[in-house]
Amino acid sequence: MNQDEPLTPCVHRMTSLGGGHGLYQTLLAARYCCEPRGVTAVVTVADDGGSSGRLRRELGQLPPGDLRMALSALAADDEEGSLWARTLQHRFGGHGALAGHAVGNLLIAGLCDVLGSPQAALDMVAKLTRSYGRVMPVCTEPLDIEADVAGLEHDPRLMRLVRGQVAVATTPGQVRRVRVVPEKPAANPEVLQALRDADLITLGPGSWFSSVIPHLLVPEVVDGLRRTHARKVLVLNLSAEPGETQGFSSERHIHMIRQHAPSLVIDHILVDASSLPSVSERDFIERAAGGLGARVTFRDISQVDEHGRPVPIHDPRKLADALREIMAY
Incomplete structure (x- = not known):
């Protein structure tokens, strides 16, 4: 696909569930395949680390970090919008209270x-x-x-309870x-309305246990996904993450996904072709996808470095192109 070639929108309304950098890349892709102002980002609210964790503890508010990243991804595509996107993401340095x-x-x-409402x-x-x-x-x-x-005790069969998004994301156990x-x-x-109105819904990529699966632990969201007429696409990560997966x-x-939301039905699972090159691995994926009622689509959706080698970051243009193909089925 020509990276400079404009893409014609393939959906009127697209709702993307996730958090962090995975949702950020999905939202960049959504700008290519959805009509202007037709994108809805649905964001997890369990972050307890860094700036978000400090504001959450001090003010009792929702952690704003993943919400901020989504807003930055969707800022207008011009000089002023670019300035706003950079400003939203800018972090204060130094060693004071704002650091x-x-x-x-x-x-x-x-x-x-000021407004009394997140x-x-x-x-x-x-x-x-x-x-x-x-x-x-969400x-x-x-x-x-x-x-x-598991794996934090001498006996590997024993489980330990770990609490907090940062602790779960960085645990050395399984x-x-x-x-x-x-x-x-x-x-x-408003999230439930966005699920009803959508033509296309994406879940993932992202930190599986701290950004993706938490959406499926909200019963009304799972019910909304079951009732919607939208095409539902699960976007798999490009690789396992150090720590939680x-x-x-x-x-x-x-x-x-099936273990945490056994009633969930997905239409398509999108997998990067280069991360699963063997026929046997693809067969395993397709059998697992059957448990969700899903069809598997293998496409080149990863970015490449200056030497043409895949890197574990989704390419927004490639991802948009793959979603367009799925919507055309």
Whole structure:
């Protein structure tokens, strides 16, 4: 695909669920395959580290970091929009009270105090950045993640409870199951409307246990995914992540989705072709996908370095092209 060639939108409304850098790349892809202002980002709210964790603890608000990243990805595609995107992502240096805080985090937190609503705050930032769409927290209250982790005791059969997004993401053990606290949280009503209105819904890529699966621990979201008429696509990670999914095969990523949301039905699972070159590995993936009712699509969707070698980052243009093909089935 010619990277300079403009893409014609293939959907009116696209809703993407995730968090962090994985959702950021998906939203860049969404700008190529969705009509302007038709994108909705649905973001996890369990972060407890860094600037987000500090603001969450000090102000009792939703952690703003992943919300900020999504707003940055959707900022207008011109000089002013680019300036806003860089400013939202800018972090203060030094050693004082502001050190490490991102400007966007502080802006969202301040607007939330002034307007009294996290969604109103996010919509106001989107107005400032002339966003391609809206950014929504999956829930209107902050969540905590806790995980059952094996391999932290002398007996590998024993499980230890690990709590907190950062602790789960960096554990040297193997995550077996995650939960959110409070259990069965209420979904943001605007998220449920976005699921109903969408033509295309994506889940992933991202940190599997701390950015992707938490969406599926909100019962109303799973019910909304079951009821929607949208095409639902699970985008697999390009590789296992150090920490929470170290040593996981692509097949096991799918099994984890089914384990945490057994009633979920997905239409397509999108897999990077270069990360699974062998026929046997692809057969395993397709059998696992059958448990979700999904068809597997193998496409080149990774970025390449200056030597033409794949790197573990999704390429927005390639991802957009693959989503367009899926919508054409």
